[in-house]
Amino acid sequence: MPELPEVEVTRRGVAPHLEDRIVEDVILRRDGLRWPFPPDLPALLKGRRILSTGRRGKYLLINFEHGVLIVHLGMSGHLRVLSEGIELKKHDHFDLVVSGGPEGRRVLRLHDPRRFGAVLWHAHDDGELEQHILLRGLGVEPLIDGFDGALLYRETRKRNAPIKQVLLSGDIVVGVGNIYACESLFRAGISPKTAASRISRARYDKLAGAIRDILAAAIVQGGSTLRDFIAVNGQSGYFQQTYFVYDRAGVPCRNCGTPIRQIKQGQRSTFYCAVCQR
Ligand SMILES: [Zn+2]
Structure with missing residues (x-):
């Protein structure tokens, strides 16, 4: 599943x-994905200039003067930038056709086999973007200056759940999915x-x-795959990192040699070293 670093690398x-x-055009090849596409999207966007791009959590934001196109990659989605006329693949659901560049x-083109995007x-005119129903419950961005130990400490005084699950909930800090939490x-x-x-x-x-170091390193590493976003038939730009515990159950800890443990926490697998982590 695309995590915050993948979305940020996609944005870049x-x-x-x-x-x-x-x-120039907006092409909707089905009624929607996780939610219906806004049917008036072509009318809203044709002829309009894209001012900038942004990201909030795992939402990619494409900013226009009159509003924001919000794109989420779901479980399996990826975006590519293609020349016009490239043959469609199965699961290519959405195109934004643009002009004006060299x-x-x-x-x-948004490709999303599992359609959770x-x-x-x-x-x-509908109000502040931060108050959008999908964005208003999000915690702080981990890569901005306001995120630090003081914030984590302050926001967890009444949270008795295990720290792994508190991180995953995303309401204190966004972008710390299962891999990055572990x-x-x-x-x-x-x-x-x-x-x-x-x-x-x-x-x-x-x-x-x-958290900051690991996410920042993942973004830097993902940057080396940037060319994939404009490849005609290339795979998506998602990337594998070297993990210390994630998906390493039973394998010796890279630090102390103890076999990494795997447990379930709230339906999700957690990987950890019982010696290095107390
Ligand atoms: Zn260890």
Whole structure:
């Protein structure tokens, strides 16, 4: 599943092909994905200029003067920028055709086999984007200055659930999905089973640093795949990293040699080292 780093790498990959371009066409090949496509999207966007791109959590934001196109990649989606006339593949559900750049007309194409993705429109007339129903419950962005150990400590004083599940809930900090929760808890030396309310401020400082470092490293690593976003038939730009605990059940810990353990927490697999993480 695309996580925050993949979405940010996607944003950086498609941004140079979208920003300051004019929308020529919007092609909806089905009624919707996870939610219906706005049926008036072509009328809303044709002839309009894309001002910029952004990201909030795992939502890609394409900003126009009158609103924001919100794109989510769901479980299996990816975006590519293509020349016009490239043959459709199964599961290519949405195209945004743009012009105005040195390369001529380009197609931003959403491919989503499992159809948990989304393409939605937020009109500025409807209020603040941050109050959009999908965005308003989101925690802070982990890569901005406001995210630190003090914030994690403050927001967890009444949270008695295990820290792993609190991270996954996304209401304190976004973008720490299953892989990055496991990896950052390992990096910080914190057991995923520890109640969030019982972790000290000093340990949260380490955890916040680990989250930032791991996400930032993933984005840098993903940057090397940027060319894939404009490949004609290339695979998506998602990338495998070197993990310390994730998906390594029974394999010796890279730090101490103890076999990595796998447990279930809230339906999700957690991987950790019982020696390195307390
Ligand atoms: Zn270990």
